[in-house]
Amino acid sequence: MIRKSAFITGVNGQDGAYLARFLLDDGYEVHGMVRRASMQRNDRIADIARHIHLHYGDMTDAGNLLRLIKNVAPQEVYNLAAQSHVQVSFDTPEYTANVDALGTLRLLEAIRILDMQDDCRFYQASSSELFGNSHAAVQNEQTPFAPASPYAAAKLYAYWLVRNYREAYGLHASNGILFNHESPLRGDEFVSQKIACAAAAVKRGEDTMLTLGNLDSRRDWGHAKDYVRGMWLMLQQDKPDDYVLATGRAETVRWFVEKAFECVGINIEWRGTGLDETGFCVASGRPLVAVDPRFYRPVDVGHLCGDASKARKALGWDAAVKLETMIEEMVSAQMSKQ
Ligand code: NAP
Numbered sequence: 473m474i475r476k477s478a479f480i481t482g483v484n485g486q487d488g489a490y491l492a493r494f495l496l497d498d499g500y501e502v503h504g505m506v507r508r509a510s511m512q513r514n515d516r517i518a519d520i521a522r523h524i525h526l527h528y529g530d531m532t533d534a535g536n537l538l539r540l541i542k543n544v545a546p547q548e549v550y551n552l553a554a555q556s557h558v559q560v561s562f563d564t565p566e567y568t569a570n571v572d573a574l575g576t577l578r579l580l581e582a583i584r585i586l587d588m589q590d591d592c593r594f595y596q597a598s599s600s601e602l603f604g605n606s607h608a609a610v611q612n613e614q615t616p617f618a619p620a621s622p623y624a625a626a627k628l629y630a631y632w633l634v635r636n637y638r639e640a641y642g643l644h645a646s647n648g649i650l651f652n653h654e655s656p657l658r659g660d661e662f663v664s665q666k667i668a669c670a671a672a673a674v675k676r677g678e679d680t681m682l683t684l685g686n687l688d689s690r691r692d693w694g695h696a697k698d699y700v701r702g703m704w705l706m707l708q709q710d711k712p713d714d715y716v717l718a719t720g721r722a723e724t725v726r727w728f729v730e731k732a733f734e735c736v737g738i739n740i741e742w743r744g745t746g747l748d749e750t751g752f753c754v755a756s757g758r759p760l761v762a763v764d765p766r767f768y769r770p771v772d773v774g775h776l777c778g779d780a781s782k783a784r785k786a787l788g789w790d791a792a793v794k795l796e797t798m799i800e801e802m803v804s805a806q807m808s809k810q
C-alpha cells in the first residue's frame with residue numbers, strides 16, 4: 473500500500489507534535505520542518521522524532537520552502553508555523569507579519585510555482601483572533617472579522633490568501649479558524665500553562681506568586697488533540713472550505729485560575745478590584761495570585777466563544793475533551809515535572 477505523505481511546518485510546536493502523532497498513527501509518512509535555532513528544540517516530539525523526516529527550514533526563506541516542497545512532494549501540507557503569541561506580536565509586528573503572513577504566501581507560491589496545486593492539499597492555521605473585538609456573542613464562519621493585534625492582522629492576510637489561491641488556482645486549501653486549544657504541551661508563556669505551572673508549584677510548597685494580566689478575558693478553551701483531528705478532517709473532504717473549531721463554551725481567566733488551583737486542593741478567594749485584585753488561599757489566607765500590568769495588552773480581545781456547527785455537520789467533528797478534564801491533565805503533567 474502506498475503511504476500518504478504530509479509536510480508539517482511548526483512540527484515541534486504544540487499542534488505540530490499532536491498532529492504528527494495523529495498522522496503517524498494513521499500510517500502517513502510524516503515530514504516536519506524545524507528551525508536550526510528553534511526556541512524549544514524538539515522536546516515535544518522527542519519520542520516520535522525517529523519516525524519523522526525532519527528538515528531544517530524557516531518561513532522567512534522562500535527558496536528553502538520551495539526546495540522542501542519540491543523534494544518532499546507531499547500530498548498534504550499543514551501550515552502550523554507561526555510567531556503565535558499575541559502579546560509578543562505587539563513588540564515584533566514586522567517579524568510577525570513576515571512569518572505569519574508572508575510565510576504563508578511563500579508556501580502557497582512554492583506549491584503554485586511547482587505546479588502542484590492538483591496533487592497537494594493545504595491546511596492553514598487560522599485563528600479565532602481574526603474575530604477580535606467583533607462584539608458577536610458567538611462567532612462562526614459568517615461573523616465579520618475585526619483583528620485587534622499585529623498577530624491577528626497577519627493571520628487575516630494569510631486567511632484571505634488561502635481563499636484566493638483556492639479560487640484563482642484551484643488549490644485544495646482550507647482555513648481552520650481554531651479557537652484556543654491547550655494541552656500539557658502548551659508553551660509556558662500562554663495563560664493556561666502559566667496557571668497550571670503555578671498551581672503545581674504552590675502544591676509542591678514553592679514560595680511563588682502567580683502574576684497575570686486581564687483576569688476578565690473570556691476564552692473558548694479546547695484540547696489540542698481534538699483540534700488536530702479537525703485539521704486532518706478538513707483535508708479529507710472533496711472540496712476545500714473554511715471551518716470554525718470550538719467548544720461553544722467560554723470562561724474567564726479568573727475561572728481558569730480557580731479550577732487549576734482546585735485540582736491541587738486549594739480554593740481561591742478574590743479580594744480587591746483592577747490592579748489591586750488578589751487571589752488568596754481560603755484555607756491559609758496566603759496571597760497566591762496578583763495582577764501585573766506588564767501582562768496587559770495594548771488592546772485585548774475580551775470575549776471569544778465559537779460556534780462549530782458547520783464542522784460538526786460537514787466533518788462530523790466535535791470537541792470531545794471537557795475543559796475541566798483538560799485542566800486536570802495540564803496541572804497533573806506540571807506536578808510530575810520537578
Ligand atoms: P506554537 O506551539 O507556538 O508552535 C509554533 C511553531 O512554529 C513552533 O514549532 C515554532 O518553532 C514554529 N515557528 C515559529 N517561527 C517560525 C519560523 N520563522 N519558521 C519556521 N517555524 C517557525 O503554536 P501552536 O499552539 O502549536 O499553534 C499552531 C498554529 O496554530 C500557529 O500558527 C498558531 O498561530 C495557530 N493557532 C493556534 C491556536 C492555539 O490555541 N494553540 C489557535 C488558533 C491558531 P520554534 O521551535 O523554532 O520556535
Ligand code: F7E
Nearest residue numbers: 556558599600601651652661662663664684685686689767
Ligand atoms: O491569552 C489573558 C490574555 O496568551 C489568553 C494563541 O494560541 O489563542 C492564543 O492566543 C487570554 C488573553 O492566548 C495573562 O490577555 C491574562 O486575553 O493564552 P493567551 P491568546 O492571546 O488567546 C489564539 C486563538 C491564537 O491564535 C494564538 O496563537 O489571557 N491573560 N493574563 C494572559 N495571557 C498571557 N499569555 N499571560 C498572562 O499572564
